[in-house]
Amino acid sequence: MIHPDGTEEEIPSKKVLTIRAGDVMRVWTSGGGGYGDPLQRPAEVVHDDVADGRVSVAGAARDYGVIVRGDGTLDLDGTEALRASMRSARGPGPPPVVSRGALLIES
DSSP states (O other), X not given: OBOTTSOBOOOOSSOOOOOOTTOXXXXXXXXXXXXXXXXXXXXXXXXXXXXXXXXXXXXXXXXXXXXXXXXXXXXXXXXXXXXXXXHHHHOSSSOOOOOOXXXXXXX
16 A cells, blocks of 8 residues: 555555555456466466566466476476477367466465
């Protein structure tokens, strides 16, 4: 939250608070629902999401087939291979719907 005096306060995900006149509440959400086949999302965009903390390294691999190395760099060859494997495993038909559910806990 940004207060009228310019100070900023980070609000945890669960907190009761009072917003006063002049306060600005800025909310950044992660993920979203997405649209279309997650394996077609550009790997560079998923990598940016990982770098920005919107998607975990594990989530990038599991949901988008994108490999981010331990040093934070994008592994394009590994991504291509993983995506090919994921496409083969799911077979023909529409892509699955990615559901993070209400109780997703991801490290």
